[in-house]
Amino acid sequence: MPLIELxxxxxxxxxxxxxxxxxxxxxxxxxxxxxxxxxxxSGSGKSxxxxxxxxxxxPSEGQFLIAGQDAAxxxxxxxxxxxxxHFGFIFQRYHLLPHLDARGNAALPAVYAGVGSGAxxxxxxxxxxxxxxxxxxxxxxxxxxxxQQQRVSIARALMNGGQLILADEPTGAxxxxxxxxxxxxxxxxxxxxxxxxxxxHDPGVAAHAKRVIELRDGRVVKDDGTPTGHAASPVHxxxxxxxxxxxxxxxLQVQWREALVTAWLSLRGNRLRTFLSMLGISIGIASxxxxxxxxxxxxxxxxxxxxxxxxxxxxxxxGNNNLPPGAEAPSFRLAELDALRSLPGVAGVQGEQxxxxxxxxxxxxxxxxxxxxxxxxMRERKLKVDAxxxxxxxxxxxxxxxxxxxxxxxxxxxxDSESPVGKTVMLxxxxxxxxxxxxxxxxxxxxxxxxxxxxxxxxxFNFGNGNAYVPASTYVQKLxxxxxxxxxxxxxxxxxxxxxxxxxxxxxxxxxxxxxxxSSWSGDSEFRKMQNFTAGFxxxxxxxxxxxxxxxxxxxMNIMLVSVSERTREIGIRMAVGARQGDVRLQFxxxxxxxxxxxxxVGVALSWLGAQVLGAVQDxxxxxxxxxxxxxxxxxxxxxxxxxxxxxxRRAAALSPVDALARE
Ligand code: ADP
Ligand code: MG
Numbered sequence: 001m002p003l004i005e006l007x008x009x010x011x012x013x014x015x016x017x018x019x020x021x022x023x024x025x026x027x028x029x030x031x032x033x034x035x036x037x038x039x040x041x042s043g044s045g046k047s048x049x050x051x052x053x054x055x056x057x058x059p060s061e062g063q064f065l066i067a068g069q070d071a072a073x074x075x076x077x078x079x080x081x082x083x084x085x086h087f088g089f090i091f092q093r094y095h096l097l098p099h100l101d102a103r104g105n106a107a108l109p110a111v112y113a114g115v116g117s118g119a120x121x122x123x124x125x126x127x128x129x130x131x132x133x134x135x136x137x138x139x140x141x142x143x144x145x146x147x148q149q150q151r152v153s154i155a156r157a158l159m160n161g162g163q164l165i166l167a168d169e170p171t172g173a174x175x176x177x178x179x180x181x182x183x184x185x186x187x188x189x190x191x192x193x194x195x196x197x198x199x200x201h202d203p204g205v206a207a208h209a210k211r212v213i214e215l216r217d218g219r220v221v222k223d224d225g226t227p228t229g230h231a232a233s234p235v236h237x238x239x240x241x242x243x244x245x246x247x248x249x250x251x252l253q254v255q256w257r258e259a260l261v262t263a264w265l266s267l268r269g270n271r272l273r274t275f276l277s278m279l280g281i282s283i284g285i286a287s288x289x290x291x292x293x294x295x296x297x298x299x300x301x302x303x304x305x306x307x308x309x310x311x312x313x314x315x316x317x318x319g320n321n322n323l324p325p326g327a328e329a330p331s332f333r334l335a336e337l338d339a340l341r342s343l344p345g346v347a348g349v350q351g352e353q354x355x356x357x358x359x360x361x362x363x364x365x366x367x368x369x370x371x372x373x374x375x376x377x378m379r380e381r382k383l384k385v386d387a388x389x390x391x392x393x394x395x396x397x398x399x400x401x402x403x404x405x406x407x408x409x410x411x412x413x414x415x416d417s418e419s420p421v422g423k424t425v426m427l428x429x430x431x432x433x434x435x436x437x438x439x440x441x442x443x444x445x446x447x448x449x450x451x452x453x454x455x456x457x458x459x460x461f462n463f464g465n466g467n468a469y470v471p472a473s474t475y476v477q478k479l480x481x482x483x484x485x486x487x488x489x490x491x492x493x494x495x496x497x498x499x500x501x502x503x504x505x506x507x508x509x510x511x512x513x514x515x516x517x518x519s520s521w522s523g524d525s526e527f528r529k530m531q532n533f534t535a536g537f538x539x540x541x542x543x544x545x546x547x548x549x550x551x552x553x554x555x556x557m558n559i560m561l562v563s564v565s566e567r568t569r570e571i572g573i574r575m576a577v578g579a580r581q582g583d584v585r586l587q588f589x590x591x592x593x594x595x596x597x598x599x600x601x602v603g604v605a606l607s608w609l610g611a612q613v614l615g616a617v618q619d620x621x622x623x624x625x626x627x628x629x630x631x632x633x634x635x636x637x638x639x640x641x642x643x644x645x646x647x648x649x650r651r652a653a654a655l656s657p658v659d660a661l662a663r664e
Pocket of ligand 2: 047
């Protein structure tokens with residue numbers, strides 16, 4: 001059985017109206033081990049025939065059999081496998097990949113056979129050494145002479161075995177000495193059992209072959225036929241054995257590595273372009289990471305600090321802004337408070353000991369809020385001692401005339417340089433100090449300042465004037481012994497939603513008091529407002545992020561399409577040496593993903609910087625870029641790369657090898 005057989009093969013090109021018959025009814029049989037020259041003038045169809053023989057191109061008509069198998073029955077991957085495992089191409093213009101060195105170029109076919117890089121390099125070095133290029137292993141094609149480049153392409157043809165070597169004008173671009181050397185090598189390979197098909201327009205070159213087939217206008221006009229006595233010879237070892245091919249897992253691993261390295265080289269080769277196309281992705285990812293960081297920071301800050309104090313409580317105090325000027329809202333009677341205790345959702349009602357007072361130290365006056373305090377007040381209001389101390393147990397129990405100032409009240413009464421501790425201040429009620437009968441004898445009382453406190457929380461929640469804390473016992477005995485309070489807090493039992501409890505409270509209080517002459521504040525509703533605010537913020541960022549990612553993705557797609565058309569020849573070369581369509585697709589997809597992930601990394605760096613800046617200018621929100629955010633960034637970038645890399649990758653994979661190779 002002939003190694004190769006053509007039966008009535010034609011190849012037509014249609015250029016608009018005109019039809020070109022590049023091949024026109026070729027019948028041909030070539031045995032294994034032959035050395036055939038295909039000769040003819042320029043335009044006679046030699047290259048077209050060569051492309052058909054090499055399974056780079058399909059005939060328009062007729063049958064093409066390889067070892068008895070009809071090539072038309074083979075799928076793209078099977079044809080790729082044939083090229084990879086059995087064919088070796090040598091082109092007039094060498095067709096080496098410019099960014100790979102001699103060794104990398106020679107080893108390329110083994111990449112697609114799934115051979116590991118160590119075995120690949122060893123074999124490539126051995127072949128190059130035998131071809132006299134032992135000292136040129138790491139030279140790029142542009143650092144090699146024509147003859148040297150052509151020898152690299154021979155090494156590449158032999159990499160996986162190269163049973164059938166297809167050489168299209170291999171001497172065409174060489175000087176005569178290099179050309180002669182080339183022919184000597186081809187003869188040597190033929191002697192070692194390789195089948196050689198050599199295309200040339202030069203009768204002098206053709207004369208080196210054992211059989212000459214002449215083409216004219218796509219037809220065979222002369223064929224010597226297989227030399228009599230030719231014994232079809234199996235290939236025997238002319239060269240070190242081709243490395244063993246790996247299993248599918250090994251192949252996958254080799255593919256991925258190669259695709260990553262290629263992607264990296266190509267991106268590095270176009271730095272500015274890479275940077276610019278990364279930009280959109282970077283901005284998008286920066287937004288995405290910022291959302292994650294900011295919302296989680298906001299949540300932990302508000303939920304942790306704010307809600308630990310505020311949750312479950314509603315504050316109610318007398319008076320509000322809607323009262324007519326001069327109208328005085330009455331205090332809450334203890335009976336009113338008792339009436340509220342029985343409302344649904346209410347766990348308890350606690351009168352607030354607070355009273356507007358006037359404090360005087362030397363010539364300074366300050367309108368402040370006197371508050372009854374106990375041992376738990378510091379913890380509840382998130383205070384820490386700034387100077388002096390908190391009340392002693394004795395002072396708390398015995399109604400001592402001592403007080404602790406907060407930051408605001410200390411500043412109102414004392415100079416910054418002056419320590420308030422140990423000083424005596426005079427306290428009087430703004431409207432007099434009411435006693436149990438409601439009378440207001442206005443006798444200022446001396447109080448000794450024992451300490452000052454300041455907020456221990458990032459969230460100060462002091463409204464209105466500064467506070468002057470006095471022991472609760474002192475408050476009742478000396479400041480306000482009325483059976484009524486100006487403000488109180490309601491603890492909820494969480495069996496009803498806070499808003500509903502608040503509605504019940506207001507309704508009942510209005511009924512009891514005959515008018516809405518009070519105000520209320522609920523930590524939970526405030527928290528909900530804050531949550532809505534954060535959610536709005538997050539949505540804004542998400543919108544910006546999504547748009548930036550979309551624009552960035554389109555940019556990446558655009559750049560990848562440009563890259564595909566720029567690298568058409570490279571794709572053709574890879575396909576000629578046996579890359580499957582899937583390999584090419586993978587390569588470009590990985591390149592898009594790598595590009596996007598690089599952009600994502602820059603984006604993460606940007607948001608990290610942003611977090612540092614935010615941390616430097618304020619300390620309410622503790623924003624940090626977490627590993628979770630990094631994971632999200634990586635996942636999103638990869639997804640964008642996959643989505644927007646698909647079109648370019650498919651386009652690359654769909655290129656026909658012969659068209660791709662024809663492109664210069
Ligand atoms: P040779 O290699 O012998 O110089 P080719 O096989 O390259 O000849 O070309 C044979 C004929 O087919 C020529 O007339 C050429 O113009 C035509 N041809 C080759 N490739 C194409 C193509 N891709 N599209 C249209 N015509 C082509
Ligand atoms: Mg040609």
